[in-house]
Amino acid sequence: MIGPPLSLFRSCLIALVAAAMAAGQPGGPALPAWNVLYGVKEFAQANSMFSSYLSRLRAEEDARSSKRIAGLSSPEAVRRYQSETRARLLAALGDPPPRTPLNARITGTLERDGYAVEKLIFESRPRYYVTANVYVPRKRSGPFPAVLAPVGHWGAGKSFEEYQRLGIFLARRGYLTLVYDVPGQGERRQYYDPVLGRALIDPGGSHWFVTLEHGYAGAQAILTGGNYASYLVWDGIRAIDYLSERPDVDRNRIACTGTSGGGLQTELLSAADERIKVSIPVCYGGCNPDNPARPGLTATDIDALIAPRPLLMIEATGDPRPGVAAKQERHREVQRVYEVAGQGEKTRFIIVDGPHGYVPGMYEAAHSWLSRWFGTEADNGPSPESAPAVEPAANLHATTSGEVAMSLGGETVPSLNRAHAAALAARRQPGDRLKEAIRAAIALADPRPDQPARSLDRIDRGAYTLEKIVYYSEPGIFVPAVLLAPRTPGKHAAAVFVNENGKAEPGLVAHCLEPLARAGYAVLSIDPRGMGETDPEAPRDSRPGDYKRLVHDAESNFFHDAIRVGRTVPGMRATDVLAGVGYLAGRPEVDAGRIAVIGHGMGGLLALFAAAFDDRIRAVAATGSLVSYGDIAASELYTHRFGAFGPGFLRTFDLPDVASLIAPRPLLLLNTVDARHRVMEPGAVEDAYRAAAAAFRGAGLAGRFVVAQADSPAGMTRRYEALLAAMPSGGARP
The missing domain is CATH 3.40.50.1820 (Alpha/Beta hydrolase fold, catalytic domain)
Structure with a gap:
């Protein structure tokens, strides 16, 4: 999701379908070449992968509870168990008002x-x-x-x-x-x-x-x-x-x-x-x-x-x-x-x-x-x-x-949430341990693949080779991806692309992925867990058609189930992004010291989180992404899906704090949106990101933090090319 240019992306779909039909291609998806998992038997249940994973974690949690209760042997043991459990309940309910x-x-x-x-x-x-x-x-x-x-x-x-x-x-x-x-x-x-x-x-x-x-x-x-x-x-x-x-x-x-x-x-x-x-x-x-x-x-x-x-x-x-x-x-x-x-x-x-x-x-x-x-x-x-x-x-x-x-009149739950968020923002101090605090808040885990990545198909696309890949970020989680690898010799700067609406949304392919590949950049476009090909409700729009679909969709279930097992959806998906960076760094045609992450919509938030914790990521772009969690809390109405949220985030950090951890690596915020997906003026975004801008100024590289708007897909892609061209080399992290 990329703000106003998204409508231009969609307008290309009809033309793409017509072109496919004219070329005599069979019916089905408009761009069948970009689908990774269909037709591969072992991935037939891909759209239930994430929910099955969370169900397993919940079952393990229930088993631990049963074991605790089965181990009680005396009234005193019951009282100790209840004391510990009541403390967890009160913590889960948050600070009680006076x-x-x-x-x-x-x-x-x-x-x-x-x-x-x-x-x-x-x-x-x-x-x-x-x-x-x-x-x-x-x-x-x-x-x-x-x-x-x-x-x-x-x-x-x-x-x-x-x-x-x-x-x-x-x-x-x-x-x-x-x-x-x-x-x-x-x-x-x-x-x-x-x-x-x-x-x-x-x-x-x-x-x-x-x-x-x-x-x-x-x-x-x-x-x-x-x-x-x-x-x-x-x-x-x-x-x-x-x-x-x-x-x-x-x-x-x-x-x-x-x-x-x-x-x-x-x-x-x-x-x-x-x-x-x-x-x-x-x-x-x-x-x-x-x-x-x-x-x-x-x-x-x-x-x-x-x-x-x-x-x-x-x-x-x-x-x-x-x-x-x-x-x-x-x-x-x-x-x-x-x-x-x-x-x-x-x-x-x-x-x-x-x-x-x-x-x-x-x-x-x-x-x-x-x-x-x-x-x-x-x-x-x-x-x-x-x-x-x-x-x-x-x-x-x-x-x-x-x-x-x-x-x-009086107060409402939204107005009380608003006041609570404002009080937290006034008290929140970044501190020396901000990075560790954010990592704990999003429950970010390092990738731990249990099997090697697999290449399922290679297709010659002229200026580049399209390769269909599945890689693994942890046991039970596979990530479908497409790699657009330039056919020119040598090692290439590269980007991991994370799009909220899927790795191969038609407009994304035509106006971002292919132009970057033809310009000589290797591009790995991925579907983190529960997105794209592993989304149980695909294809979906990042902005639902009504509130029922916002509150009761699969993203909402992921959000609540993750909380029950001590995880967060952004944290788990950021792990998938980090695994993608690791995969890309190991490719022979990629310069491991020049890898960027580009995200659209919710993917932009994942790009920020991943870059904050992995110095191998040498540049970041977040397009059409939420300006801050504080804006969600401050708004009576909002249109962002729950998969972008996590418990107590605003107690510890907000998105500008994450951005400050990326300095001095280049960071582009493009077509940033508010709580209702309205594209914001750059000045308003800069005001929200004052702390991040200060971090770049403190490093003597204020020009590496850019807030901008693009009014066309071509303008957006030019911004990406400039970001990748200016990306500093950092070498592969040990």
Whole structure:
């Protein structure tokens, strides 16, 4: 992706296809010669390579968790294990904000048969409003045991019918129940647009839009060292604070239950806050951003933190059988923790006949479990089906408009992310160990190929030879590449090319790769893992057509799975680039002392990361690439895929810091884009990269740092030729 010239690249595609047809070439890809893996049996599953690799790492992490639990042999061992695990959970959730006044207020009350519904607003953070309904028993006297009910992924939030019925059912049996909107749902849509009458990033037609809000804002939060779960858990903790302040609540008898994503929140809240005395997750699970799993912190580890407090885990026959079976197995491990702690009777796993959700059969099971441990009446009384009709959503609104954004304004998850990123930037100091800190942050590993590179085909293209290559960067990871080697004698300066949309995007071939090869440069164009030929969703555009495809695509899965195993997508792909540099340096026709890396779009970021840690890279160009991670965090809307991000990057560095490590080697930033892929004026880019420019000036080579724009593919390629021609020789690094 190269900014404005990209449209020119695409315009060439029709002509290329027509030329291929005129030449009598068979149907299929417009440029079949540039495909490396198709037709080679052992690479038939290339598009699942990266996901399979990450799945193996996750399985290894789960196995380590199982081994830890299996090794517990005493209550003291359980306490040590929980102490270590809780520290990991709190670290994964990021820095908690200070406890500030809740400023709770009841905005209205509905009196109903046997219960009342109070409409509540409180502030979990200053001007960050939480809307809720409190179901209060009316035919019993307090103080009451209380139940906190975080809502799952239903756009209606607290007014979702199953949660209404839960609140009514429990309130009629003497439990004060607080059902609240989590951010992105109910009255708390974070991207609400008054013209559209819905969330701006909602494509419409489904209440599952909430997972878009969670994922979209969550990626920004991950850059600052937190995640969306940080916001969910803190809201729940402050809701417990509110319950504890109510005179009609017995603060020693607080429980938590929710279903689907609310079930996951129940697990997290129960693990994080021991004021929850009974935990009942139902059909538990959630979207990726709601899950703070990290190395040493699997779902089983989180559940094990609830021991020895009573834990009832409920599943439904309507959920997919493999998932239910996996949860049942997970509970067996949790059961062992309870048994070693001497409290085996305090946990159970049951399956209720019914669909995914909180449905009849589950209400009764939850109430029986609460009654057992809170010493209340066990009679379930009338079933939920005999309850009065539920309320229209408008009746339950705590705000006048039904939207916090319209009635109260205040903070949102994006605005809080913005403030957090700004605070981190103000505190961040590069320091003497910046290089090591960045390497650790991106989890960069040196290449460790387990087999030699292979040449699959060679094609005479006149001025150059096209060679199809597969090289390996670590066990389980192969990288398809094409080498354009000039046919003139002698050793040639060379470039590794990394293009976000694939190594052989038609315009890239015609306007970059071939002109450079004809000019006498060897060019190795590569597809790092999950890109190009190994992208499960290829062909793709670097800018998705809607927010759903941005939040729920393969890049998003790579991003979250990598975090769970202690890796980052940019770090792993940078390893692939480094392996490509090593391969290129070993070619007989290449001058190993004159190798550059050129990246387009996300590939430009990989070029920066690779060059920062490998002095064999003697020059760098990043075209159409993101200006900074800070710009992502500062923007309400952004269009860059999650594969460019990593956890806590902004705690340690930003992209200009990476660029400063490249000095004094030549660095070209061309058509740099902002968070929304808008090409920036060079002056604005230079302002963002002041620290990098200072590093070049300090080396006495200010002219080697160039920020520019190119308004045509030809102009862009001329810039590359100039960069390669001026590239200083450094010799092969030992």
